[in-house]
Amino acid sequence: MxxxxxxxxxxxxxxxxxxxxxxxxxxxxxxxxxxxxxxxxxxxxxxxxxxxxxxxxxxxxxxDAGTELPPLLFDDEQAVALAVALQAAATTGVGIEEDAARALATVRQVMPARLRHRIDMLRFTAVERPAVRPGPPVDGKVLMQVSAAVRAGEVLRFDYASGPRAAASGAGPAAEPVPRRVEPHHLVTWCGRWYLVAWDLDRGDWRTFRADRMTPRSPTGPRFAPRDVPGGEVAAFVTRRFQGYDESGGRPCRGEVILDLPASTVSPYTHDGLVEELGPDRCRLVLGSWSWTGLATAIGRFDADVEVVGPPELKEAFAHLARRYTRAAGPRLRAADERSASPTGGTRTEG
Known part of the structure; x- marks a missing residue:
């Protein structure tokens, strides 16, 4: 007994x-x-x-629930999960940061050394942005390995699986993961996903990598002298990167169009764009985005006739979207549209 x-x-x-x-x-x-x-x-x-x-x-x-909180008992995985949740709560900006930090210190103090070492290795930055849906699961061992390399300041080697966009470009879903070498700087969460912010040694640039696509290799590489993240703050850097801003703080793709809409109708929806009134029902719009296709899509949401002033890349993006949407419309609607646009003025049919 x-x-x-x-x-x-x-x-x-x-x-x-x-x-x-x-x-x-x-x-x-x-x-x-x-x-x-x-x-x-x-x-x-x-x-x-x-x-x-x-x-x-x-x-x-x-x-049952009581009037006071008695001592609680957690297994190893529950204790680590609680510590990670408290660390994330300490960065939410909703007024519980100090309480979360004190709770984390309390939990850490009573942990056995093996668990304390695990949570000390896992350091990350929670960049606040609500997730539309939960991100893909990440192996806890991967997070521990990546966080340990960040903490030790050692070059991290890993295999990186291609995503759907890379597969669509010809790599294929069964393509071999690409080996990468980086100087890891921060582990962050964004929209329910885990990312590594790192300096890519082979590409000579700052990159973000999804942790669920990473397979770390052992051993890690040599130690490195830490670089400063552009802008100095990792949260601001990640926010700018995922919202499509370049290192100078602007959008990499910027174009100019004329819309058949009043400036008062367009202005509330352009945020950092420039709107100039050209008449009661006409305005000039200068807007930026992370890609030319994304910019053309953003302009198309106004549901008005558009005249592209420039640059040529924006015109090509509109042409690309026109071809894509025409294919999506299906053969019957395409034929009807061609007849309505012909010089002889064919009869438009309803599908």
Missing amino acids: PKTSARLLSLLSLLQTRRDWPGQVLAERLEVSARTVRRDVDRLRELGYPIAAAKGPDGGYRL
């Missing part, structure tokens, strides 16, 4: 895993008598745990 203290911890752990436990089942799991289970439940109640008992032949025990 296990010692009383060890048995109490085992009983508490069982009560925390499900809502109701029949007394006989608890006795069998702990390899003791039902009478011993009753005595152990009474001891836990004396320690402040609100355990309710149900009478009858099928009676059992349930750990």
Whole structure:
């Protein structure tokens, strides 16, 4: 029979895993008598745990909510998950930063050395932006390896799997992962995904890598002298990068068009764009985006006739989208559109 203290911890752990436990089942799991289970439940109640008992032949025990928070028992993975969640909560900017930091310090203090080492290795920056949907799962071991390389300041080698966009360009879904060598600087979360911000040694530029596509290699490379992230703050850098800004703070693709809409209608939806009134129902719009196709799409949402002033890349982006949308329309609608646009003025049919 296990010692009383060890048995109490085992009983508490069982009560925390499900809502109701029949007394006989608890006795069998702990390899003791039902009478011993009753005595152990009474001891836990004396320690402040609100355990309710149900009478009858099928009676059992349930750990209820109480008026005070008693000591809690976590397994290793729960403790690490709690520490990661508290670290993220400390950066949310919703007024609980100090409480989250104190809670993290409390949890860390009572952790065994092996778990304390794990959470100390995992350091990341939570860049606040609500996720539309949960990101793909990331192996915890990958996060630990990447975070350890960041903390040690050692070159990280890993294989990087291509995404759907790369596959569509010809790599194919079964393409071999690409080996990369980087100086890892920050592990961040953005829109429910984990990313590594790093200096790519082979490309000589700052890059962001999705952690769920990374397979780290061992051992790591030599130590390096840390570089400063552009702008000095990793959160601001990541925000600019994912919103399409270049290193100078502007959008890499910037174009000019004339819209058949009043300036007052366009201005509220352009944010950092420039709108100039040309008449009661006509305006000039200068806007930037992370790509020419993205810029053409943003302009197309105004649902108005467009005259492209420049540059040529924007005109080609509109042509590219026109071909794509024509294919998406299907053969019947394409034929109808061709007849309505012919010089003879064919009859337009409804699909």
